[in-house]
Amino acid sequence: MSNLGEITGISGPVVKAKSDLAIRMFEVAHVGRDELLGEVIRILGNNIFIQVYEDTSGLCTGEPVYFTGSLLQLDLGPGLLGSVLDGIGRPLTRLGEEGIFLKKGSHASPLDPDRKWQFFPSVEVGSLVGPGSIIGNMPETSFLNNRIMVPPDVSKGTIRSIASPGEYTVSDELCVLDNGYVIKATQTWEVRQPRPVMMRLPFDQPLITGQRVLDTLFPLALGGAAVMPGGFGTGKTVTQQSLAKWCNADIIVYIGCGERGNEMTEVLEEFPVLSDPYHDVPLMERMILIANTSNMPVAAREASIYLGMTIAEYYRDMGYNVAIMADSTSRWAEALREIGGRLEEMPGEEGYPAYLGTRLAQYYERAGRVKNMGEPVRNGSVSVINAVSPAGGDFSEPVTQSSLRLSGVFWGLDKRLAQQRHFPAINWQQSYSLFEDTLDHFFSSRLGPEWKFLKSYLKDMLERERILKDLVQLVGRDGLSEQDKWLLELVEILKVVYLQQNAFSDVDAFCSLDKQKQLLLILKRLDDVVQVKLEAGLIYDQISSIPFRIDLLKLRDLDQPELESKGKYWLDKLQHQLQDMVVFK
């Protein structure tokens, strides 16, 4: 056969082959007698270097290499939601039928070829459609419609025929255009290629996470990118999983990129039984899980994030808000470094290839809130939330720094806070959001103008405590005023009651925006009540035995409306209690 080459060298996941053909960069190849999947990553004369997505043990030189002629691509269609794919898009549930261990050389499309889906056409014969236009709907889960679209790379045309309502498989013909193009429920897309959009929209709506410290202090915009670096055990995975559970995106693409197998299992066990807080259906129905765990082949890890992004863009194009989470970018970068090393490339900083930043950008730049192509007019978004695992927890390393440059939100996780079991261990001094200004309008119309004020109150208190603590470290406590002593106590309360949020708590894992505001309001009023008395001469010791934290934690477990009334009652009672205290002036 003509499109064959021959293996001439093997070094871990990198295989060298000889071929006289015109081979393309990133062309997919089937390597060896077992037909292991791989991708061309370097061409030097007739020496072709291939990164192989599977274990290469036992492969021999002289074995054949078959070049497929196409780049790495993915079948997109109904049935992706709720599924678990490996790093190159093979359905793990279907591969699991072959046994508990992953075998080599399996090939399978992520879509079930036999399953039938309801189809409801939304256009008629003779209508003009273009790239991205919706021609009908297929209910994919109990609440979400898969919108069947004209693929982005098809030119304009009028509808010559359209299927009538009924049941179809993903490869059945649904629509034919006058230019001869046939539309099916499946479309394929090359994963390293961004899917086109009509135009980009401003970042003026938030991705609501239900996590107080994030929504209040460091909000992420729909279509924005957040980076979450942190040493081991600081809470990256727990936070990402919380967001996957509670954030207000329509669809979540969760990529376990070089992390633990058990964490994938956790999602697979929990999400089908937990309810989506917005639609009351199992959370799994809005999830797509991509699992390339740390013991799976590294080359597939490199591909996994582009694969995830392609799926995210596909649903974005239908007009949905998609959140994509990768845990962790560092493992992806390490895969890049390992492959680069095998190619004997000149390493850049810390051994990472010099093109690390460029490759990362090819991922991050695909995020955004957009106006979609085609009719009807609609908007969609892809928001990115990526974890980074810096070596030694040191944020100055290249993966953290390149990621920060490409993103708008930095949620820095702090080892010290995690050790104190202050979770989420977001360091409030280090973290930032660049979207605060563009989101300002949304928050003040949703929560009223006082929200901004409450927010800066919180920031101000945290900052004042930091300065005060530094001072105490230097000169001791002798000079502390009664107000200072109260400030230290108050900020402790703010941390325990407001910033901390246990992801495993039934009642507090998610906190609505309204409740966030109410809670913050109560805390601010508490401060007001005490301040008045301190001014009148109250000594801090007089109130140090009041169980503020116990009471407030109890209040925090209430629902928003009840919180408002009970909170007011508690504050009134406190005011009375303080009223009775003798003030020595």
Add this chain to the structure above:
Amino acid sequence: MIKLFREGYTSLTGIVGPLLFLKGVRQPGFAELVSIETPSGVRTGQILQVEDDLCVVQVFDGTMGMDTGKSTVWLERDIVRVPAGDALIGQILDGRGRRIDGKTIGYIEKLLPTSGMPINPVWRQSPSCYIETGISTIDMMNTLVKGQKLPIFSGAGLPANQLAAQIVSQSRVPGSDTDFLVIFAAMGITQREADFFIDTFRSTGAIDSGIFFLNLASDSAAERLLTPRMALSVAEYFAFEKNYDVLVVMTDMLYYSEALREISAAREEVPGRRGYPGYTYSDLATLYERAGCIRGARGSITQIPIITMPDDDMTHPVVDLSGYITEGQVVLDRSIHDRGLYPPINVLPSLSRLMNKGIGKRKTFEFHRLMADQLYASYARAQELERLRLIVGDDGLTDTEKLYLAFGREFEARFVNQGSVFRTLDTTLNEAWECLKELPNTELYRIPPCFIAEKLGSGREYS
């Protein structure tokens, strides 16, 4: 398979450290096994890299005394395998799975590849079965569950071996009838350390239900890379084919990683942090990720790797990378050790990520999580105040803060410092309350008041 002929080559062109370079090989297979016949005996090795007809071979027995002229390399045309079968139980093997007394292993049921295939994540089951180790700081605050990988981060001279041996000999799974098997993989430890483990296991009887792989400090680095892989292949066999709960103790992962670095340097690969190769994370993951539980299987693999932190540095690449893969860590602390406390576990940097799944009502006790949270919060505060005390002095502390100091000291002296005894969870819980008693109720804000009243009586007021 019976081989009709053997393929041998005498075309060695070079020897570098543990590596051989062999030319003119017809279609060599990646990662395959070779035997090397030398005048002083037969050695074995594995093909590390192939480039046209040139092969790089790593020799498990070391290359000392070899020359290029008088050696023949025979291709086995098979990958590296380890024998598995009941006959292994109770055996002490070398780092390559051969009996240390030179005898052959009795009946072998299977020859398993050492590399092991990744478990399909959809087949895994979340580990959720509580293991009672009898160590208060672990059972109460960093609970170990069946199928977890929980390393001990240690420092030179700290009693990690004692702790590991103690855990192995006294752990139990309340209410379980599954057979228990200990697999011990020693990598680069000294004869003295190996003797300590074997003697301890002998005295507790653990030796009869264990399998021991010993690659000692004097054995070759190439073999050191093989030892844990063999041990884990055997573990998988007993866990998933024979329904054993297997506990794998691997010591010391630092020396394992140093062997990885040694081979990498010999291959002239680009070094990463502190000279460790860039693929150290992936390599360690292929070992650690072989722990776990499988849906429908009764057995499980629990791992307790021991990792020495050079210079007590938790950011050392081997320690750091391990922490990123394992499901928590138990950290030994020199200052606690120096104060004469045993086991010197510092709970603050310690963590068990799978704890939540194994505790609570019907598993341990209802308020386990809250109790652990309270102990963490209070001890963290006590430690912070100890530091503050150095600046402001005793007089600068409030009355409540002094109570915290008292709590902190009680916690270390009583709760942490249990000695080498087994404590039931009940005893552990009582000890915890003895410490928390030092603090006023207002400070015990994570524990439900009803539980405080139950344990400390309702007489204590909010003051």
